[in-house]
Amino acid sequence: MSTLVLGARRRPGRRHGWRVELGRHRGLIVACAVFVALFVVVDAITPGAFSYFEIHFMSTGGATLALAAMGQTIVILTGGFDLSTGAVVSLVNVVLASAMGSSPLSEAGFFGVALAAGALVGAVNGFFVAFVRMQSIVVTLSTMFIVQGVTLLVMEKPGGTIAQGFASFFSGDAIPHLLPAPIVVLLVAALVWRLVKNSRFGVGLYAVGSDEEAAHAAGIRTGWVKFWAYVLAGLYYGAAGAFISAETGSGDPLVGQPMLLEVFAAVVLGGTLLGGGRGGCIGSIVGAYTLMIIVNILLVLNVSAYYSSVAEGVILLLAVLAASLNRQSPIAFYLRLARDKLAARARGALAAAHRGGAPAPALPAPARAGPGGAASWFARHGEALRTILPAYAGFVIVLGVSQAVFGGTLANPGYYNSLLVLCSFLAILALGQGAAILTGGLDLSVPWMIGFVGILTAGLIHGSDVVAIWAVPLGLALGTAIGAVNGLGIVLLGLPPIVMTLAMNGILEGAALIYSNGTPSGFASPAQRWFMTGHFLGPTPVVWFLVLFALAALLLLDRTVFGRRIYAVGNSTLVARLSAVGVGGTLIGVYALSGFCSALVGILLSGFSGQATLGMGDDYLLPSIAVVVVGGTLITGGRGHYLGMLGGVLLLTALSTLLAGTTLPNAMRDIIFGLVLLAAVLALRERKA
Amino acid sequence: MRWRAPLLVVGIAFGVIAVAHHAEAAGKKFKIFLSMSYIGNDWQAEAANMIKAMAASKQYRDKVNLEVKVAGPDAQRQIQQINAMVEEGAQAIVVYPISPTALNQVVKTACARHVVMIAYDSEITEPCAYNVHIDQLEAGRIPAEWLVKALHGKGNIVVITGVPGTSVDTERTAAAKKVFAKYPGIHIVAEGVGMWSQPVARTVLTKILTTHPWSSIDGLWMQVGCYTAASMEKEAGIPNDKLKPCAGEGSNGHRIQMLPVGDPAVAGAHGTYAPLGGPSISYASPPYSGALALKLAVEILEGRKVPKFTKLPLPIVTNATAKLCTKGTWQEMAHGCNVFQPAIISNPGWFASIYSPRTPEVGLQAALNGKPEQ
Structure with a gap:
């Protein structure tokens, strides 16, 4: 199907086979080039020649990520998104470590179990995405929680052993001193992918990802293609789990957790397009090893720990940039646009110069609403209501359960006050993250934007209300500016939002570490603390602020030009551009807004806990996405409402509050959380035929 | 054009090398690496500072060539990092292991190449590795027993755990619950995941209090968070003499709160980072463990016999034993002081258990700035 896509761009009369081939595999070729370049660097700076030992450990070190990234790639090719990757890897790891025997039969059998476990989770994901028509990000977020819970049920702490034979089969030598086993594993995985890709199903994968409607019209059973894509992805995750088990020789329920963001980075580095239709698993292998080699370079160079996250971020950006800089690149486009605009201004030919002559087409008078005005209001807002209401319905149910479990919560004003204080962080983040998602993007720089601004302002304020008067606005301005830098990178350099904001997150992490020298010593001023924990006319001051903020957010998204442009960009960048919407400016504004929101949360959080700590924003990334999506927003952009997001915030906060008040084991809480999330969005599913 | 951009990357990468690469002055010192996991918290920063101070002390600076590397919160990466260290010719590697089990294979390989592997604070279960840490079961049991005694065997308690899925958290929580189970009058009314973070x-x-108000709670057992709990009680208007007994962490803020109200020696107190006289017990996983591990690594390399497991005594401070340090030298701490002036330590989350009779090379300046004792 990628041939079709590229075929359309082919200029007539220049039909050289090799050129087409080159264009078709461009992402892969660039990924390989970057990898080779980095490899040369590593080789140059490593003392001594490259030994077999080094090749062996490097191939081992990247194999888990490569296998997991291959699975993720398959999902992304269909236009989906799988957050359950790391959780499945952990699950497989603990299952193998807790039950595998040391007989060859048991070892082989448990490799089957690993694949089956992965495929099973994949099938659940696939079922809900393909046949129940739910958004992949919510489904997989739910299964991530559920799988995490199950993992802790299987094994509550690190332990267990993997049979030696199993370990050396996957991570030992295939041919001693010549061929490491991990390379064979990856070759087999790549071969499986080649076979899949060249099958009918493989063609379907690309077709569904390129244009699902068209694929459906062409007679492809899109539902089944998606379903099997998730199952296949699950198989790869299972293999990744088996491999990491072999590599580590034991089980750890948290082993897969840090993989989540790395997997996406590997896929993008490998030249696969987020949103589907372009790319492939081979590139993702290269991407995974590129990431690993970056770490190696930093290790060899002994880059200070504080700078290594910065360096990783920058290298990630450069590597992706290398793939996108050419005459079609956005920066060239914007340079041309600016030139044209200047020329037009010089000639006085700008549209603005012809104000008087704007044609005003005669529109028919709007039909008067009949006597049933209320009904027509429902009719007009039916779609929005359908997406907004489920979150609120869920919230009401959780309130009811809380009342039933603890008694006396519904009539207790203190309960609502605490709930709203806890909601305030997510409600603010939801505006920024929601705006980014409405344009079809995502802001992954939230955690360290919160951390960096929180630590910086607390460090300046150091308990002084006087300093806070200028430090708080400074922090907000800084957050806005850094957010705008995210936007500039996305617009001018054409970087995928995920890559740009992920890299920014790393850079901000480094900045926070360098600023605080590893131990933030600042603390919030009395006024900041009063704002978050004191009382003003009854409730905590931040509750009043939250009401104002929510009203402002509603107005911003619903009633301003900027708000309408966000929706326009999210629905179709092309249509927006042709409709004279400043797409670039809108995107920069959106990410600046998200930076502002994160910075605000950083400042509020430091007031809430009295101090700012490293990692204080870590717990807010996934929830900030979850509340937006639970509130009925489409992850691909264009549809969503801030009221819905608020509902999502209320639901998730009330739910975690309910669970916190119990003595349920943590594993069960994860599972319940996942199930409720899944149930809450069941009502949001697409109803298209 | 297609190829120019990747070349640019290479060019830049080489530029980075030119700036960052500096030749290692290799003397006849032991080549020792420190492989840390996550640096993003106070405990890790203090531990790293103390290790660096130990390496810089006059007893060790001529013996040890220490290189510090950080893996981040990813076991895969630490495996890779340890491999690279072995390749670079490490004689000993001091490790803060991200996972007690995930490193086993690489540790085994390193041992086979005669590299001394020594883990601090957390453990490595591979038998060839050396371990330096406290007994986590004790760390759960002793504070729990204190709490039961403080409540006279009767009352509703809230339990705040650490990071679920880790050995340390699982063992501490299980040991504490075993104690509570022996007393039918003790009821755990709510259990929260605290992630070892204030x-x-x-x-x-805050979430728990929405459904269980302070009036229904008699005591708290927390892995980290007594400082925060006392602050929240003050915000809720609970007077000093009614503060709930709290069994918890060894942060400086918690220990300052344990001092008698109005202690005139305390300088720089503010808000709830002040002496409150709250009934508390403070235990700690002490951050000097890394510095001690480095010392032991040198001993092993010098051919002395060191046991595979060095069990650190559990630092315990109660209201009766909390004592303010004025300077924080090792000498002063040796005389029994265990909490530092808020004027010096502005961050209440900072970990105060930095004294060990076995590490006279490092004191407060080591933990704060990586400078050894004079």
Whole structure:
């Protein structure tokens, strides 16, 4: 199907086979080039020649990520998104470590179990995405929680052993001193992918990802293609789990957790397009090893720990940039646009110069609403209501359960006050993250934007209300500016939002570490603390602020030009551009807004806990996405409402509050959380035929 | 054009090398690496500072060539890092292991190449590795027993755990629950995940308090968070003499709160980072363990016999034993002081258990700035 896509761009009369081939595999070729370049660097700076030992450990070190990234790639090719990757890897790891025997039969059998476990989770994901028509990000977020819970049920702490034979089969030598086993594993995985890709199903994968409607019209059973894509992805995750088990020789329920963001980075580095239709698993292998080699370079160079996250971020950006800089690149486009605009201004030919002559087409008078005005209001807002209401319905149910479990919560004003204080962080983040998602993007720089601004302002304020008067606005301005830098990178350099904001997150992490020298010593001023924990006319001051903020957010998204442009960009960048919407400016504004929101949360959080700590924003990334999506927003952009997001915030906060008040084991809480999330969005599913 | 961009990357990468690469002055010192996991918290920063101070002390600076590397919170990466260290010719590797089990294979390989592997604070279960840490079961049991005694065997308690899925958290929590189970009068009314972080403890406690008000809680057992809990009680208007007994962490803020109200020696107190006289017990996983591990690594390399497991005594401070340090030298701490002036330590989350009779090379300046004792 990628041939079709590229075929359309082919200029007539220049039909050289090799050129087409080159264009078709461009992402892969660039990924390989970057990898080779980095490899040369590593080789140059490593003392001594490259030994077999080094090749062996490097191939081992990247194999888990490569296998997991291959699975993720398959999902992304269909236009989906799988957050359950790391959780499945952990699950497989603990299952193998807790039950595998040391007989060859048991070892082989448990490799089957690993694949089956992965495929099973994949099938659940696939079922809900393909046949129940739910958004992949919510489904997989739910299964991530559920799988995490199950993992802790299987094994509550690190332990267990993997049979030696199993370990050396996957991570030992295939041919001693010549061929490491991990390379064979990856070759087999790549071969499986080649076979899949060249099958009918493989063609379907690309077709569904390129244009699902068209694929459906062409007679492809899109539902089944998606379903099997998730199952296949699950198989790869299972293999990744088996491999990491072999590599580590034991089980750890948290082993897969840090993989989540790395997997996406590997896929993008490998030249696969987020949103589907372009790319492939081979590139993702290269991407995974590129990431690993970056770490190696930093290790060899002994880059200070504080700078290594910065360096990783920058290298990630450069590597992706290398793939996108050419005459079609956005920066060239914007340079041309600016030139044209200047020329037009010089000639006085700008549209603005012809104000008087704007044609005003005669529109028919709007039909008067009949006597049933209320009904027509429902009719007009039916779609929005359908997406907004489920979150609120869920919230009401959780309130009811809380009342039933603890008694006396519904009539207790203190309960609502605490709930709203806890909601305030997510409600603010939801505006920024929601705006980014409405344009079809995502802001992954939230955690360290919160951390960096929180630590910086607390460090300046150091308990002084006087300093806070200028430090708080400074922090907000800084957050806005850094957010705008995210936007500039996305617009001018054409970087995928995920890559740009992920890299920014790393850079901000480094900045926070360098600023605080590893131990933030600042603390919030009395006024900041009063704002978050004191009382003003009854409730905590931040509750009043939250009401104002929510009203402002509603107005911003619903009633301003900027708000309408966000929706326009999210629905179709092309249509927006042709409709004279400043797409670039809108995107920069959106990410600046998200930076502002994160910075605000950083400042509020430091007031809430009295101090700012490293990692204080870590717990807010996934929830900030979850509340937006639970509130009925489409992850691909264009549809969503801030009221819905608020509902999502209320639901998730009330739910975690309910669970916190119990003595349920943590594993069960994860599972319940996942199930409720899944149930809450069941009502949001697409109803298209 | 297609190829120019990747070349640019290479060019830049080489530029980075030119700036960052500096030749290693290799003397006849032991080549020792420090492989840390996560640096993003106070405990890790203090531990790293103390290790660096130990390496810089006059007893060790001529013996040890220490290189510090950080893996981040990813076991895969630490495996890779340890491999690279072995390749670079490490004689000993001091490790803060991300996972007690995930490193086993690489540790085994390193041992086979005669590299001394020594883990601090957390453990490595591979038998060839050396371990330096406290007994986590004790760390759960002793504070729990104190709490039961403080409540006279009767009352509703809230339990705040650490990071679920880790050995340390699982063992501490299980040991504490075993104690509570022996007393039918003790009821755990709510259990929250605290992630060993004061801000998380506050979020969780806020959630718990919506359904279990302070009036229904008699005591708290927390892995980290007593400082936050006392602050929240003050915000709720609970007077000093009614503060709930809290069994918890060894942060400086918690220990300052344990001092008698109005202690005139305390300088720089503010808000709830002040002496409150709250009934408390403070235990700690001490951050000097890394510095001690480095010392032991040198001993092993010098051919002395060191046991595979060095069990650190559990630092315990109660209201009766909390004592303010004025300077924080090792000498002063040796005389029994265990909490530092808020004027010096402005961050209440900072870990105060930095004294060990076995590490006279490092004191407060080591933990703060990586400078050894004079």
